[in-house]
Amino acid sequence: MRTFGISRKRLYYALVLILPALVLRLFTSLYPVVYTVYLAFFKVNPIIGVHTYAGLANFQKMVSDLVVRESVFFTVFFTFLSIAFQTSLGLLVALLLNKRFTLRYFARTINLIPWAIPMIVVALGFRWMFDSEYGIITDLIARIIGFRFAWLIHPWGARWAIVLANVWKNTPFVAILFLAGLQSIPLELYEAARVDGASSWHCFRYITIPFLAPVVMTTVLFFTVWYLATFDIVYGMTGGGPGFSTAIMSYKIYQETFSHMNFGYASALSILLFFLVGILGIVFLLLSRRVEILL
Numbered sequence: 001m002r003t004f005g006i007s008r009k010r011l012y013y014a015l016v017l018i019l020p021a022l023v024l025r026l027f028t029s030l031y032p033v034v035y036t037v038y039l040a041f042f043k044v045n046p047i048i049g050v051h052t053y054a055g056l057a058n059f060q061k062m063v064s065d066l067v068v069r070e071s072v073f074f075t076v077f078f079t080f081l082s083i084a085f086q087t088s089l090g091l092l093v094a095l096l097l098n099k100r101f102t103l104r105y106f107a108r109t110i111n112l113i114p115w116a117i118p119m120i121v122v123a124l125g126f127r128w129m130f131d132s133e134y135g136i137i138t139d140l141i142a143r144i145i146g147f148r149f150a151w152l153i154h155p156w157g158a159r160w161a162i163v164l165a166n167v168w169k170n171t172p173f174v175a176i177l178f179l180a181g182l183q184s185i186p187l188e189l190y191e192a193a194r195v196d197g198a199s200s201w202h203c204f205r206y207i208t209i210p211f212l213a214p215v216v217m218t219t220v221l222f223f224t225v226w227y228l229a230t231f232d233i234v235y236g237m238t239g240g241g242p243g244f245s246t247a248i249m250s251y252k253i254y255q256e257t258f259s260h261m262n263f264g265y266a267s268a269l270s271i272l273l274f275f276l277v278g279i280l281g282i283v284f285l286l287l288s289r290r291v292e293i294l295l
Contacts, residue, residue, distance in 0.1 A: 036267045036270050036271070037267070037271065038267075039051075039263050039264050039266075039267035040058055040059070040264060040267040040268040040270075040271055041053065041054060041055060041056075041058070041264070042054055042264045043057070043058075043264050044262075044263040044264050046261045046263060054264060058264050058265045058267070058268035059268050061265060061268075062265070062268050062269060062272060067244045067247060067252065068252065068269065068272070070244050070245065070247060071244070071247050071248060071249045071251075071252040072249065072272075072276065074159060074245065074246055074247065074248055075228060075248050075249045075273075075276065076276075076280075077159060077163075078159070078162065078163060078166070078227060078230070078248060079224060079227040079228055079280070081163045082163055082166045082167055082170070082223070082227055083220055083223050083224060083227070085163070085167045085171075086166075086167045086170050086171045086174050086223070087174060087216065087219070087220060089167065089171045089174075089175075090171050090172075090173075090174030090175040090177070090178050090219075091175075091178050091212075091216075093111065093171065093172070093175035093178075094174075094175045094176075094177075094178035094179040094181075094182055095182070097111065097175065097179050098179055098182045098183065108176070108179070111172045111175060111176070112172050112173070112176065113172070114168055114169055114171070114172050115169065115170060115172040115173040117169070119169060119232045119233055119236070120232050120233075120235075120236045122165055122168070122169045122233070122236075123165060123232060123233045123234075123235070123236025123237045124236050124237075126161065126164070126165035126168075126237060127152065127236065127237045127238075130151040130152050130161045130237075131152070132148060132149075132150035132151070132152070132153060133148075135151075137151075138150075138151060152237070152238055152241075152242070153242055154242070155242055155243065155245035155246075156245075158237075158238050158241070158242060158245060158246050159245065159246055161237065161238075162233060162234060162237055162238065162246055165233060165237060166227075166230075166233055169233075170223070174219055174223075177215060177219050178212065178215060178216070178219075180215070181211070181212045181214075181215035181216075182208070182212065184211070185207065185208065185211045185212070189207050190203055190207060193206075193207060217284075217288045220284065221281070221284055221285075221288075224277075224280055224281065224284060225277060225281070228249070228250075228273065228276060228277050228280065229250050229273070229277075230248060230250060231248070231250040231251055231254060234246055234247070234248050234250075234251045235251060235254075240252075240255070249269065249272070249273045249276070250273070252269060253266050253269045253270055253273065256269060
């Protein structure tokens with residue numbers, strides 16, 4: 001009984017110590033969310049600080065706004081293609097870095113350089129490299145296809161340019177995550193499989209992929225949430241243009257908030273982005289369970 005009493009006292013003491021931090025954390029996390037939902041039903045005049053109740057007007061405007069449709073499309077396009085390419089390339093790089101060769105530790109270090117560069121620097125660098133007149137990438141592609149293509153002036157060219165820059169930036173980090181997963185697989189499994197006559201493909205299919213699947217799923221979920229809130233690469237490369245073809249949802253929210261001072265509409269767009277993250281998250285979880293069953 002005495003031990004139980006001491007344990008309870010320690011528990012109460014611990015709760016008293018963490019309570020201020022817990023309350024502060026809940027306040028800083030929940031208050032912005034609640035206030036965003038509140039603003040979504042109002043028209044806000046930031047100059048005089050007057051909130052006028054608007055009901056569902058902000059949401060109705062959102063449904064009829066063609067720029068929002070463009071933003072939702074590009075957000076999904078950017079997220080899906082970036083994850084697909086960087087997952088595939090990251091796995092390939094991880095398999096290469098997992099091999100035993102001279103200077104492999106140096107290669108693993110060099111691999112992380114693109115990821116270590118700030119995203120805004122990457123965006124500005126690729127903006128210059130995709131320049132229609134002086135860009136290095138534009139010049140190299142022109143030598144192959146025979147004409148110069150204005151990547152950042154054409155809507156689809158700008159979309160693909162942003163995806164390419166993003167994949168170049170984040171693939172090294174994905175590769176390191178996959179490399180850590182590969183090195184956690186017991187070598188005895190491969191040795192036993194080879195003794196039984198398994199080929200390299202069978203070892204990859206029935207050993208590497210099942211053991212690496214949890215790492216892949218976690219990485220995909222992490223980057224899905226991250227990319228849905230991406231802002232800096234679009235801001236640095238295209239500024240949402242040409243037109244609104246690359247105005248990702250987070251950039252659209254930024255414009256409505258700081259350029260147009262339309263806080264109510266920006267709050268409604270934030271709620272839309274929240275549901276978009278939730279829907280894609282649920283789809284991902286369902287797909288991940290399906291993949292686990294198949295593996």
